[in-house]
Amino acid sequence: MISIHEISKSYDQKVQAVDNVSLEIYDNEIFGFLGPNGAGKTTSLKMIAGLLSPDKGSIKINGIDVMENPLEAKKNLSFVSDDPNIFLRLKGIEYLRFLADVYEVPAELRMERIKDLGRRFGMSKVLDQRIQSYSHGMRQKIILIGALIHNPPTWILDEPMTGLDPSSSYQLKNMMREHADDGNTVLFSTHVLDVAEKVCDRLGVISEGKLLFVGTMTELREKYHDDSSLESIFLEMVGEDQFSPFAVDEDEANLI
Amino acid sequence: MRKYFLLLRVLIPEAFGSLGEAGGFSSSKKRKRKSIFKDKPWLALLVSYSVIMIYSAAFGIMMTNSFLLIGMEDLFVSMIAFMIPILAVVFGFMHGISSLYHESKIDFFLSLPIKPATYIAAKLSEVYVYIFITVGSFFLPALIAHAIVAGRTVSFYLLTLPFLVLTSVAPFALLLIPVFVLMRFTRFARNKDRFQLISNVVFIVIIMAFALSMSQVTSQMGMGQTPGLLFPEAVYNTGLRFMPASLFGDLMLRNADSWISLWYLLLTVAVTAVCVFLMLLVGSRLYLPGVLGSKGSKPVRILTDEQIDKALKPRSQVGAMISKEWKTLMRSPTFFMQTFLAAIIVPLSMILGFVVGGSASGAEFEQMLQQPQLYFQTDNWWRSDLWVVMMVLIAVGIFFGSFNMASSTAISRQGQTFQISKLIPVSSDKQLIAWLFPGTSISAAIWIIMLVLFGSYFSFSWPLLLLALFIGLVNTYMVQVAGVCIDMKYPSLTWTNETQAVKNSKSSIIGMFGSMGLAGLVIGLGFFVNYLSKGNSIITSISLLFISLGLTLFFTWLARRMARNLFKRVEI
Numbered sequence: 001m002i003s004i005h006e007i008s009k010s011y012d013q014k015v016q017a018v019d020n021v022s023l024e025i026y027d028n029e030i031f032g033f034l035g036p037n038g039a040g041k042t043t044s045l046k047m048i049a050g051l052l053s054p055d056k057g058s059i060k061i062n063g064i065d066v067m068e069n070p071l072e073a074k075k076n077l078s079f080v081s082d083d084p085n086i087f088l089r090l091k092g093i094e095y096l097r098f099l100a101d102v103y104e105v106p107a108e109l110r111m112e113r114i115k116d117l118g119r120r121f122g123m124s125k126v127l128d129q130r131i132q133s134y135s136h137g138m139r140q141k142i143i144l145i146g147a148l149i150h151n152p153p154t155w156i157l158d159e160p161m162t163g164l165d166p167s168s169s170y171q172l173k174n175m176m177r178e179h180a181d182d183g184n185t186v187l188f189s190t191h192v193l194d195v196a197e198k199v200c201d202r203l204g205v206i207s208e209g210k211l212l213f214v215g216t217m218t219e220l221r222e223k224y225h226d227d228s229s230l231e232s233i234f235l236e237m238v239g240e241d242q243f244s245p246f247a248v249d250e251d252e253a254n255l256i
Numbered sequence: 257m258r259k260y261f262l263l264l265r266v267l268i269p270e271a272f273g274s275l276g277e278a279g280g281f282s283s284s285k286k287r288k289r290k291s292i293f294k295d296k297p298w299l300a301l302l303v304s305y306s307v308i309m310i311y312s313a314a315f316g317i318m319m320t321n322s323f324l325l326i327g328m329e330d331l332f333v334s335m336i337a338f339m340i341p342i343l344a345v346v347f348g349f350m351h352g353i354s355s356l357y358h359e360s361k362i363d364f365f366l367s368l369p370i371k372p373a374t375y376i377a378a379k380l381s382e383v384y385v386y387i388f389i390t391v392g393s394f395f396l397p398a399l400i401a402h403a404i405v406a407g408r409t410v411s412f413y414l415l416t417l418p419f420l421v422l423t424s425v426a427p428f429a430l431l432l433i434p435v436f437v438l439m440r441f442t443r444f445a446r447n448k449d450r451f452q453l454i455s456n457v458v459f460i461v462i463i464m465a466f467a468l469s470m471s472q473v474t475s476q477m478g479m480g481q482t483p484g485l486l487f488p489e490a491v492y493n494t495g496l497r498f499m500p501a502s503l504f505g506d507l508m509l510r511n512a513d514s515w516i517s518l519w520y521l522l523l524t525v526a527v528t529a530v531c532v533f534l535m536l537l538v539g540s541r542l543y544l545p546g547v548l549g550s551k552g553s554k555p556v557r558i559l560t561d562e563q564i565d566k567a568l569k570p571r572s573q574v575g576a577m578i579s580k581e582w583k584t585l586m587r588s589p590t591f592f593m594q595t596f597l598a599a600i601i602v603p604l605s606m607i608l609g610f611v612v613g614g615s616a617s618g619a620e621f622e623q624m625l626q627q628p629q630l631y632f633q634t635d636n637w638w639r640s641d642l643w644v645v646m647m648v649l650i651a652v653g654i655f656f657g658s659f660n661m662a663s664s665t666a667i668s669r670q671g672q673t674f675q676i677s678k679l680i681p682v683s684s685d686k687q688l689i690a691w692l693f694p695g696t697s698i699s700a701a702i703w704i705i706m707l708v709l710f711g712s713y714f715s716f717s718w719p720l721l722l723l724a725l726f727i728g729l730v731n732t733y734m735v736q737v738a739g740v741c742i743d744m745k746y747p748s749l750t751w752t753n754e755t756q757a758v759k760n761s762k763s764s765i766i767g768m769f770g771s772m773g774l775a776g777l778v779i780g781l782g783f784f785v786n787y788l789s790k791g792n793s794i795i796t797s798i799s800l801l802f803i804s805l806g807l808t809l810f811f812t813w814l815a816r817r818m819a820r821n822l823f824k825r826v827e828i
Contacts, residue, residue: 051675052827070823074681086673089449089587090580093559093567100568101576102680110568115561127564128557 001027001185002048002154007057009043009209017043018054019209025187025202027153030180032200033189036238040209041189042082045158048187049079061154075103077154078147082162084139088132092123092142095131096149103150110149117145120171137163144172155179157188161195173199197230207238259370263378268385305393311467312394316401329406330510334492336395337506340420341427341499346462347390348383348428349435350455355383357439358448362547376536376543384428391424394466412512418521419505426501426528429535436538440546453589460597464605468612501527573682577690584669585662585694591669594758596698599660603706632714643796645720647782649727650804653703654775657735660702661758662695664739664767667822668748668757675828684819688740692815695736703728727804734808737815738774739767744818749828778803 002025009018018040025031033041046052048059050066050073059066066073087095093114100110118124121141131139140163147155155176161169176186176199190196196203197217205213213220217230224233316332323329356379365375399416402408438444445451496503501524508520559567571579585591632638638645670677677687707728711721743763751757758764782800789795 049679051678053824071681071683074679079679081675083672086676087580087584089584093564094580094583097568097571098576098580099680101571102573102682104573105570107568107570110570111565114564114568125556125558128559 003060007054016209030186032196032203035206080147080157082158084143093127099146153184155186193230267382313397313401316398320402320405337502338492340423344424409513422524423505426531429531436542440542590754595662602659643793651775653728653731658771663736665758666691667743688819699732737811
């Protein structure tokens with residue numbers, strides 16, 4: 001379970017990247033974070049994972065405060081960043097061993113999980129290659145395998161489907177479902193509204209650092225009295241203009 | 257032709273621009289720090305080659321003076337004409353493969369609507385510019401110094417530039433033919449990192465050999481002897497017969513004061529043109545298929561269950577961190593070169609310079625060494641100067657340790673990967689051990705090797721050997737832990753090029769010069785205590801030991817404290 005209480009974050013003391021967000025994400029739940037580029041999704045996820053410190057507010061993972069007891073909190077979560085270009089000079093298997101060691105995964109368990117995850121993501125045959133020789137999608141997969149190797153109760157995934165082939169994407173969605181059904185928590189951000197609509201138990205829409213909506217798809221439709229797709233509701237919520245190809249910047253308009 | 261020049265305008269600044277990038281950026285989002293080399297790659301280039309150019313000019317003056325004594329000043333020109341193709345071939349091979357085959361931008365350029373021949377010509381020109389700058393730095397100052405000392409005519413100066421260009425283009429062009437064949441039909445040099453590492457080591461060996469030969473010449477001059485040729489005269493005469501461009505170039509420059517030099521100039525141009533034509537002929541057929549072939553995937557080794565079992569054997573958290581640090585450090589040519597190689601090369605070149613320079617100066621050198629041998633063999637002798645011995649050991653330990661920048665770049669090298677350090681449930685103390693381990697172990701190993709060499713040569717007594725070992729290891733560790741503190745203070749994590757993380761960054765520069773300052777501080781304190789104790793060697797020695805241990809404990813405490821705060825302070 002993730003408890004977020006009134007967190008705010010600003011990078012330059014002027015613009016709030018995340019503005020007074022409070023949220024509860026429960027066990028047995030897949031929660032999707034939606035929002036346009038620069039809305040504050042990654043900042044929020046990084047604060048939850050303990051990579052960024054909130055200017056104010058608190059975050060608890062399974063009752064453990066991320067700021068006060070970071071080591072314990074980290075044992076309870078896995079985080080997948082939106083940039084899979086890390087440890088490029090390690091081989092896939094070396095990277096996984098490193099993570100298995102630092103998370104102190106027992107020998108039999110790590111073997112079993114790596115074999116299972118390697119098979120699911122089609123990575124078993126390339127584990128002996130350096131990560132720098134992997135394609136973007138393969139790097140994303142090895143990062144995912146590494147994040148899931150210690151099987152923590154809370155998964156925090158930033159754009160996890162980016163670069164994945166359809167089969168791996170399908171596998172990941174299934175794994176997220178299985179993990180949540182086992183009594184755990186999955187929080188992920190995405191741009192793909194179709195994925196959010198089909199996978200999430202609840203979703204949160206964030207724009208300009210503010211949480212505009214939290215609830216199920218049904219509640220969203222009820223609130224906006226709209227039976228159409230999530231895409232049209234989303235555009236209505238975050239402001240359709242910024243997605244329009246004909247949108248003109250105010251300064252530019254003045255020049256014209 | 258227009259597209260050729262357009263390409264050159266992009267390729268040449270790209271090739272040399274990376275030198276100006278080595279500024280490093282602060283992890284803080286507040287402001288970016290600008291390197292003095294930013295937008296001035298020529299300045300970075302000049303600085304990098306200035307030492308070679310100074311050596312070259314000294315070489316020209318000394319050798320010419322020496323040849324003038326025996327009336328054979330023309331032999332200096334032959335010597336240069338012989339050495340240019342060798343240098344052009346070595347550097348052409350190393351830089352040519354990196355630039356022609358390993359660059360990631362090749363795919364982009366090949367997709368542009370430009371004829372392959374135009375692209376190949378521009379790419380080769382880009383590589384040649386580098387070769388010319390290298391050859392020019394090594395030999396142009398020497399030739400000019402020679403011309404001044406030997407009182408050559410104006411035509412000699414005018415012909416110097418065509419001489420350098422033509423004698424380097426021809427061998428470079430011929431060299432590229434086997435390179436094209438190798439890269440097209442074999443798996444040679446497919447491992448970019450390994451090739452780059454070997455090339456860099458070869459480059460340093462050449463620089464060292466050049467510096468050592470200079471050291472030998474300087475010593476001979478200092479002892480009133482006539483410097484000898486680097487090789488016997490026959491080697492130059494025979495060698496030049498197999499290098500037609502150099503042979504005619506040599507004759508051109510030797511006869512610079514006569515019209516016949518123009519005839520030799522024409523012959524040199526003709527030979528060079530034939531070489532370039534042959535190279536373009538082969539290159540037009542083999543270069544592009546070779547480039548495309550080099551992108552092919554290599555055979556994959558699929559791990560068996562037993563191999564996976566073995567590869568996943570559990571280790572402690574610290575063991576895993578150290579292993580990761582070692583692998584990322586040793587597998588990156590840039591990181592390895594900038595952190596470890598200087599730590600190995602500096603003591604090695606100093607010892608070699610000492611030995612080569614000393615042996616060149618003959619019997620006086622051997623006599624000079626007898627005194628310290630006696631001093632170190634006799635326990636009572638060095639014990640009476642214990643505080644001086646301690647001070648020297650501390651200063652030398654810190655001095656050599658300061659060239660090892662593995663710890664003072666340990667945080668910066670992580671770049672964006674630092675978020676993994678923040679994310680994993682490993683305490684800051686354990687991570688600190690891993691950051692310190694590679695640098696400390698390498699410096700300790702170098703210290704032990706030096707101690708064994710010097711100890712056996714000067715017949716150190718056991719008490720002195722043990723004292724030197726202890727002092728050396730303490731100070732080696734102190735330099736590394738101070739270095740990691742500096743990197744924690746000024747981490748450079750948002751780099752886009754590995755060079756930015758380890759070269760000319762605030763932490764690496766402060767790490768190196770700060771350590772030297774530290775050596776100065778310890779020496780200063782040593783003298784101060786000696787003055788206060790009215791020259792009591794025992795009191796000064798014990799004080800020096802406590803100062804050294806005190807500083808080590810202080811930096812360890814500081815590093816632990818800073819590491820704890822680092823994870824809170826640095827946001828990535």
